[in-house]
Amino acid sequence: MGHDLVIVANRLPVDRAERPDGTSEWRPSPGGLVTAIEPVMRAENGVWLGWPGGTEQDLEPFEVDGLDLHPMSMTAEEIEGHYEGFSNGTLWPLYHDLVAKPEFHREWWDSYVAVNRRFADQAAELANEGALVWVQDYQMQLVPQMLRELRPDLRIGFYLHIPFPPAELFQQLPWRRQLLEGLLGADLVGFQLPGGAANFVRLVRQRVGHKTHRDLVYLPDGRTVRAAAFPISIDTQGFEELAQTPEVTARTKEIRSALGDPRKIFLGIDRLDYTKGIYARLRAYAELLADDHFDVEDAVFVQVAVPSREQVEEYQRLRDETDRLVGRINGDHGKIGRPAISYLHSSYPREEMAALYRAADIMVVTPYRDGMNLVAKEYVASQYDDAGALVLSEFAGAADELRQAWLVNPYDINGMKSALLEAYQADEKDLVKRMKAMRKTVKKHDVAAWADSFMTALADVRDHRKTVRPSRSRSDG
Numbered sequence: 177m178g179h180d181l182v183i184v185a186n187r188l189p190v191d192r193a194e195r196p197d198g199t200s201e202w203r204p205s206p207g208g209l210v211t212a213i214e215p216v217m218r219a220e221n222g223v224w225l226g227w228p229g230g231t232e233q234d235l236e237p238f239e240v241d242g243l244d245l246h247p248m249s250m251t252a253e254e255i256e257g258h259y260e261g262f263s264n265g266t267l268w269p270l271y272h273d274l275v276a277k278p279e280f281h282r283e284w285w286d287s288y289v290a291v292n293r294r295f296a297d298q299a300a301e302l303a304n305e306g307a308l309v310w311v312q313d314y315q316m317q318l319v320p321q322m323l324r325e326l327r328p329d330l331r332i333g334f335y336l337h338i339p340f341p342p343a344e345l346f347q348q349l350p351w352r353r354q355l356l357e358g359l360l361g362a363d364l365v366g367f368q369l370p371g372g373a374a375n376f377v378r379l380v381r382q383r384v385g386h387k388t389h390r391d392l393v394y395l396p397d398g399r400t401v402r403a404a405a406f407p408i409s410i411d412t413q414g415f416e417e418l419a420q421t422p423e424v425t426a427r428t429k430e431i432r433s434a435l436g437d438p439r440k441i442f443l444g445i446d447r448l449d450y451t452k453g454i455y456a457r458l459r460a461y462a463e464l465l466a467d468d469h470f471d472v473e474d475a476v477f478v479q480v481a482v483p484s485r486e487q488v489e490e491y492q493r494l495r496d497e498t499d500r501l502v503g504r505i506n507g508d509h510g511k512i513g514r515p516a517i518s519y520l521h522s523s524y525p526r527e528e529m530a531a532l533y534r535a536a537d538i539m540v541v542t543p544y545r546d547g548m549n550l551v552a553k554e555y556v557a558s559q560y561d562d563a564g565a566l567v568l569s570e571f572a573g574a575a576d577e578l579r580q581a582w583l584v585n586p587y588d589i590n591g592m593k594s595a596l597l598e599a600y601q602a603d604e605k606d607l608v609k610r611m612k613a614m615r616k617t618v619k620k621h622d623v624a625a626w627a628d629s630f631m632t633a634l635a636d637v638r639d640h641r642k643t644v645r646p647s648r649s650r651s652d653g
């Protein structure tokens with residue numbers, strides 16, 4: 177039996193976990209993408225197609241917590257070429273403002289094409305007549321077109337979770353036209369912010385030569401593709417409820433007391449990624465200590481760095497640099513039993529994350545570029561008592577919505593120092609006012625609203641294409 181909804185993503189929403197007896201089991205992974213899509217999956221009885229990690233071949237479809245999962249195997253060569261190579265060595269840095277230098281290798285591209293083709297073939301097999309296929313993120317940008325060719329009956333949506341760069345950067349890609357055409361296989365291409373959608377439409381007009389009007393692209397075969405922004409969010413209520421459980425409350429106390437019950441706790445939680453600005457924020461913090469604005473008896477910085485893409489060279493370098501910086505800061509400013517930075521290179525389940533959010537007085541989110549940043553929203557959702565401060569980079573998508581945060585430019589160390597200090601010294605009235613406003617936003621725009629608006633817009637594009645055709649050629653600038 178086929179499916180009426182097929183999610184195509186690079187990863188499955190589960191991780192392999194070891195049981196105490198040495199056997200292993202699949203557990204839902206705590207990542208942002210999963211939280212975002214799971215509710216829609218359940219509602220529509222869908223199937224999720226993706227790579228479970230590792231190189232195990234010939235995996236059978238399976239179920240976790242009632243979700244149908246269809247594992248796609250990857251060979252070691254595919255992981256190197258498609259995942260570590262083209263996805264994370266070329267596209268990731270290119271789409272994040274060249275924070276690191278992207279590498280362009282023809283073998284990586286070939287592997288990206290081959291893996292996208294395999295995912296498209298499999299999706300075509302699993303989808304019922306007229307089904308909805310929702311393709312996720314930068315690792316899968318060729319899937320929409322490949323799938324459209326195989327199955328013109330399908331409704332295809334694509335959502336990019338990371339930023340879509342300005343034409344001036346995207347232009348560098350030797351395969352720019354193929355990627356644009358790949359995305360144009362979808363009926364609806366979703367972005368985090370309006371700027372990303374506008375970049376895409378402009379590129380399509382300039383590079384592919386299709387007619388466009390506002391957020392619509394008119395293809396020669398009569399199809400219309402819409403490109404629009406759908407800022408992603410979190411399960412706000414779920415997080416708020418989790419944060420209030422007795423277990424999380426007890427764990428929060430334990431964390432604060434293990435840290436020596438300092439006056440204020442600063443917190444950073446990020447994948448260890450060079451886009452996240454961890455190095456700069458720790459430097460800003462260390463300078464505040466050096467300038468005697470507070471000392472390690474008053475405050476501590478907890479930095480959780482979740483291991484990520486560890487085979488990619490840039491990530492290995494980042495880990496070394498971060499280790500060295502943390503060591504130096506602790507060496508310079510720490511006292512016995514009182515490190516300046518409590519640094520954890522590990523990933524944690526949702527419950528522990530919620531306890532950390534609750535324990536933190538000041539959440540510090542300072543990416544150089546970030547599609548959205550769900551950590552910022554999770555922190556806000558966890559502050560059910562309207563306490564806590566958020567220091568947030570202007571260059572995170574979340575800054576468009578969380579205007580009451582202390583917004584910072586992560587390239588400006590002095591500016592970050594001022595913001596960290598202001599958040600540290602802020603009076604309760606100011607904190608509550610800001611947090612209340614931000615909580616209102618994340619409550620209203622939660623993940624259910626996000627999925628809903630994407631699905632509705634997808635249905636609308638199809639209707640639109642039946643009724644409206646451009647009366648004359650136009651190419652608006």
Ligand code: G6P
Pocket residue numbers: 187208209313314337338484485
């Ligand atoms: C970002 C991307 C996701 C990706 C996640 C984790 O959020 O948008 O597509 O799955 O990072 O990265 P990884 O390389 O471990 O899948």
